[in-house]
Amino acid sequence: MLDKVTKRKLVVIGNGMAGIRTVEALLERAPDLYDITVFGSEPYGNYNRILLSPVLAGEKTVDDIMLNTVDWYEDNNITLRKGETISMIDRRTCEVVTDAGDRVPYDRLLIATGSNPIMLPLPGKELPGVIGFRDIYDVDRMIKASTDYRNAVVIGGGLLGLEAANGLMKRGMNVTVVHLLDTLMERQLDPVAGGLLRKSLEERGMVFKMPAQTQAILGEDRVTGVRFGDGTELPADLVVMAVGIRPNFELAKKAGLYCERGIVVSDTMQTYDGRIYAVGECVQHRRQTYGLVAPLFDQAKVCANHLAMKGFATYDGSVTSTKLKVTGIDLFSAGDFAPGPDKEEIVLQDANRGVYKRIILKDKKIVGAVLYGDTIDGPWYFQHLRDGTDVSHMRERLVFGAANLGDGGVSGQNSVAAMSDETEICGCNGVCKGAIVKAISDKKLFTLDDVRAHTKASSSCGSCTGLVEQVLAFTLGGDYSAAPKVKPLCKCTDHSHDDVRRVIVEQQLKTIPAVMRFMEWKTLNGCHSCRPALNYYLLATWPGEYRDDQQSRFINERVHANIQKDGTYSVVPRMWGGVTTPSELRAIADVAEKFNIPTVKVTGGQRIDLLGVKKEDLPAVWADLNDAGMVSGHAYAKGLRTVKTCVGSEWCRFGTQDSTGLGVKLEKFMWGSWTPAKVKLGVSGCPRNCAEATCKDVGVVCVDSGYEIHFAGAAGLHIKGTEFLTKVETEDETLEVIVALTQLYREEGWYLERMYKWCDRVGLEQIRKRVVDDVANRKALFARFAHSQQFAQTDPWAERASRGVDRNEFAPLAELELA
Amino acid sequence: MTNWIEIGALDDIPRLGSRVVRTPGGNIAVFRTESDEVFALDDRCPHKGGPLSQGIVHNKRVTCPLHNFVIELASGQAVAPDEGCTHTHPAKVENGIVWLSVRQAAAVS
Numbered sequence: 001m002l003d004k005v006t007k008r009k010l011v012v013i014g015n016g017m018a019g020i021r022t023v024e025a026l027l028e029r030a031p032d033l034y035d036i037t038v039f040g041s042e043p044y045g046n047y048n049r050i051l052l053s054p055v056l057a058g059e060k061t062v063d064d065i066m067l068n069t070v071d072w073y074e075d076n077n078i079t080l081r082k083g084e085t086i087s088m089i090d091r092r093t094c095e096v097v098t099d100a101g102d103r104v105p106y107d108r109l110l111i112a113t114g115s116n117p118i119m120l121p122l123p124g125k126e127l128p129g130v131i132g133f134r135d136i137y138d139v140d141r142m143i144k145a146s147t148d149y150r151n152a153v154v155i156g157g158g159l160l161g162l163e164a165a166n167g168l169m170k171r172g173m174n175v176t177v178v179h180l181l182d183t184l185m186e187r188q189l190d191p192v193a194g195g196l197l198r199k200s201l202e203e204r205g206m207v208f209k210m211p212a213q214t215q216a217i218l219g220e221d222r223v224t225g226v227r228f229g230d231g232t233e234l235p236a237d238l239v240v241m242a243v244g245i246r247p248n249f250e251l252a253k254k255a256g257l258y259c260e261r262g263i264v265v266s267d268t269m270q271t272y273d274g275r276i277y278a279v280g281e282c283v284q285h286r287r288q289t290y291g292l293v294a295p296l297f298d299q300a301k302v303c304a305n306h307l308a309m310k311g312f313a314t315y316d317g318s319v320t321s322t323k324l325k326v327t328g329i330d331l332f333s334a335g336d337f338a339p340g341p342d343k344e345e346i347v348l349q350d351a352n353r354g355v356y357k358r359i360i361l362k363d364k365k366i367v368g369a370v371l372y373g374d375t376i377d378g379p380w381y382f383q384h385l386r387d388g389t390d391v392s393h394m395r396e397r398l399v400f401g402a403a404n405l406g407d408g409g410v411s412g413q414n415s416v417a418a419m420s421d422e423t424e425i426c427g428c429n430g431v432c433k434g435a436i437v438k439a440i441s442d443k444k445l446f447t448l449d450d451v452r453a454h455t456k457a458s459s460s461c462g463s464c465t466g467l468v469e470q471v472l473a474f475t476l477g478g479d480y481s482a483a484p485k486v487k488p489l490c491k492c493t494d495h496s497h498d499d500v501r502r503v504i505v506e507q508q509l510k511t512i513p514a515v516m517r518f519m520e521w522k523t524l525n526g527c528h529s530c531r532p533a534l535n536y537y538l539l540a541t542w543p544g545e546y547r548d549d550q551q552s553r554f555i556n557e558r559v560h561a562n563i564q565k566d567g568t569y570s571v572v573p574r575m576w577g578g579v580t581t582p583s584e585l586r587a588i589a590d591v592a593e594k595f596n597i598p599t600v601k602v603t604g605g606q607r608i609d610l611l612g613v614k615k616e617d618l619p620a621v622w623a624d625l626n627d628a629g630m631v632s633g634h635a636y637a638k639g640l641r642t643v644k645t646c647v648g649s650e651w652c653r654f655g656t657q658d659s660t661g662l663g664v665k666l667e668k669f670m671w672g673s674w675t676p677a678k679v680k681l682g683v684s685g686c687p688r689n690c691a692e693a694t695c696k697d698v699g700v701v702c703v704d705s706g707y708e709i710h711f712a713g714a715a716g717l718h719i720k721g722t723e724f725l726t727k728v729e730t731e732d733e734t735l736e737v738i739v740a741l742t743q744l745y746r747e748e749g750w751y752l753e754r755m756y757k758w759c760d761r762v763g764l765e766q767i768r769k770r771v772v773d774d775v776a777n778r779k780a781l782f783a784r785f786a787h788s789q790q791f792a793q794t795d796p797w798a799e800r801a802s803r804g805v806d807r808n809e810f811a812p813l814a815e816l817e818l819a
Numbered sequence: 820m821t822n823w824i825e826i827g828a829l830d831d832i833p834r835l836g837s838r839v840v841r842t843p844g845g846n847i848a849v850f851r852t853e854s855d856e857v858f859a860l861d862d863r864c865p866h867k868g869g870p871l872s873q874g875i876v877h878n879k880r881v882t883c884p885l886h887n888f889v890i891e892l893a894s895g896q897a898v899a900p901d902e903g904c905t906h907t908h909p910a911k912v913e914n915g916i917v918w919l920s921v922r923q924a925a926a927v928s
Binding site: 429443453454459523524525526527528531532550551552554555559563565567808812813814815816817 | 824826827831832833834835836838839840841842843846849853867868869870873874875876877878882884885886887889900917921
């Protein structure tokens with residue numbers, strides 16, 4: 001650890017959300033690297049600027065929106081110099097100079113000066129009673145004015161102007177909104193939605209004067225009115241200018257840093273002076289400036305990564321969405337919705353319900369969305385927009401939203417806004433909506449990970465993730481930080497699954513510590529999420545070479561049985577293709593009686609499950625099952641589980657092929673293989689599909705002329721029919737295609753990513769091309785799978801039952817009889 | 820007074836792993852870290868009683884196999900924001916031998 005004297009000095013100019021978020025992210029990555037000093041001209045800690053509107057409207061207090069109190073800075077050894085303004089950056093000596101003339105040296109400087117409200121150059125703009133809408137000070141002045149005066153004019157019919165107008169109206173003032181154009185929020189809304197918005201604000205008592213150009217602000221000692229271009233005048237005791245914001249880069253410009261509309265930064269958030277970084281509203285990145293919060297989080301992460309000397313993350317710009325924070329008005333917009341020759345529109349308009357939805361498509365992808373009245377699907381459209389999803393297959397139902405797409409799983413229910421606080425969101429952990437909303441507001445949470453950590457919602461099966469993100473969006477108003485598209489493998493690293501898999505191959509990394517060292521893991525031994533993932537990646541990449549790390553296996557895979565809630569285990573012997581014999585059944589019955597196994601249950605995958613086996617009995621149970629010729633059924637494995645079959649042509653009068661025989665053949669070839677997540681197969685002997693093959697990871701439906709191969713189905717968290725991959729004529733070809741498909745999944749899938757999710761991510765056509773069309777590639781995949789099987793097909797039960805493998809695992813270290 | 824009992828060889832516990840010691844008051848999980856430190860906790864997660872000895876050990880923590888509660892080995896405390904605590908028992912290694920001192924009250928509870 002570096003001591004105080006040799007630590008580098010980081011100076012942060014700006015105590016707002018962008019600067020402090022960067023500092024937080026830096027502390028996570030490199031807590032001891034810098035001595036940090038933060039300058040902020042406001043006399044507060046860091047607060048959530050997005051929520052100023054609810055404070056103005058009286059729905060929240062200033063304390064509610066504080067993000068970092070003064071104590072936080074102390075606890076993290078950060079020097080906070082609030083109320084001090086930096087007047088100059090001296091790049092030659094690497095110092096900043098305060099307005100009091102104090103010089104503070106830096107090794108690295110972070111500029112996060114945000115933006116200023118644009119004050120129109122009107123006559124009378126300096127009169128008392130004319131203010132912008134930017135900080136707590138402005139809000140205080142507005143609240144005070146609302147108690148002393150009656151008439152307010154808000155100049156600017158954009159997001160900020162309307163929120164200010166709404167707040168002032170709620171505080172009892174007569175409010176007129178003046179807007180230059182004839183559409184409100186024209187940067188976010190089209191004329192129709194703008195009109196609906198205007199109508200409902202008028203119903204609440206807001207008055208509009210638009211299109212109208214303000215010519216002068218009238219008054220002697222204090223504002224008394226406003227005059228317009230057409231000569232008319234309005235009385236006013238308070239004028240709020242909310243026509244936009246301007247990046248605040250005066251300081252940077254004076255220091256000779258290159259600025260255009262903002263401080264120009266690279267993809268690593270550096271200015272033209274490599275020692276100086278900038279983030280937030282004051283920067284211009286790839287010709288874009290941002291006035292919303294979500295991009296700040298992305299920038300902060302990248303900047304912190306670079307300041308921590310990791311140097312691999314880059315910022316590629318953000319797509320943003322907005323939501324008007326006026327209680328009772330639902331409005332959402334995202335992306336680009338200006339009409340164009342290459343764009344198509346889907347519009348739904350229901351005047352009586354006050355619902356308007358417009359989705360803009362380009363090249364089969366969503367590029368923009370405007371929603372009014374019913375914004376529940378906003379985050380869902382936004383996700384597709386950001387991910388660039390090809391939506392052509394759901395185009396006809398797209399405008400009706402996620403709930404109408406026939407996703408029958410838990411994620412199908414979909415109206416967070418309409419839910420009561422008692423509605424359960426996370427069925428696994430029993431977390432209801434109210435608890436999540438409370439945690440978000442009380443604990444000041446911004447991200448899905450925050451919510452997972454604090455409430456456990458969405459932390460188990462993950463099927464409610466979409467709902468939790470909606471609750472976030474709904475609670476924070478469109479500005480929550482959406483989970484990034486490329487997610488880090490876990491909290492121990494910033495690298496994605498893909499990065500890790502690629503580097504393992506490129507750098508020939510062959511142990512978990514080697515991967516962690518090379519990729520600069522943030523934790524000493526990783527955690528329960530990354531260790532099993534790394535273990536799988538190494539196992540799948542280096543078959544026969546990598547030594548399986550038992551301590552990085554989840555308990556079920558370490559002891560080859562499934563842990564139950566009381567700490568006992570369940571045991572499932574393999575029954576090839578779901579076929580058994582009288583002697584196997586007799587052996588199972590004997591074992592159950594001999595070891596007092598309390599429950600014997602038939603599973604959905606055509607196997608028999610022995611539940612409630614004590615851990616120390618496992619080797620003996622396995623020995624007896626082994627003696628009867630049975631091996632592990634891998635019911636616990638992220639690997640090949642079961643092949644479910646129907647009786648096929650051997651017995652069934654409808655059977656077209658020997659589905660049972662094919663199932664057994666597949667299972668005998670593929671058992672023992674480890675995969676990113678569990679893999680279940682089904683083989684049906686005719687299209688009646690009694691083996692339910694079309695909701696399996698891989699399914700075969702036999703027909704008279706051959707074998708239809710399907711894959712990427714699911715019937716658990718999500719219900720999803722399979723995709724048709726190809727049709728072949730022989731059993732051998734069927735085996736070859738399925739094995740090649742599974743191998744591709746083994747090589748590309750992310751740990752715990754089921755095959756249907758992998759297919760969603762990579763794309764059906766991509767997979768078909770490499771598994772079906774490219775025959776040479778198919779054969780190569782098949783050969784790699786076959787090679788790996790040489791090392792995988794050893795019965796783990798026999799090894800432990802009779803060959804003494806891992807003996808310590810099943811016996812206590814000691815038995816004490818205490819006095 | 821600390822009453823040390825010899826419970827076995829350090830090498831009988833895998834690195835980043837755990838073994839169970841049976842006592843009349845319930846199982847005690849004895850953990851070994853990467854750097855060969857040992858810690859002993861009641862083998863019950865404060866959340867829903869999961870056997871911590873079956874969890875994945877990382878640094879000086881263990882993750883419960885049932886619902887991923889993470890427990891500090893030294894203090895038995897759940898890592899924030901989770902809440903709860905498991906009883907700890909003094910444990911030490913001397914010349915490759917692991918010693919445990921069972922705190923009766925804790926183990927019995």
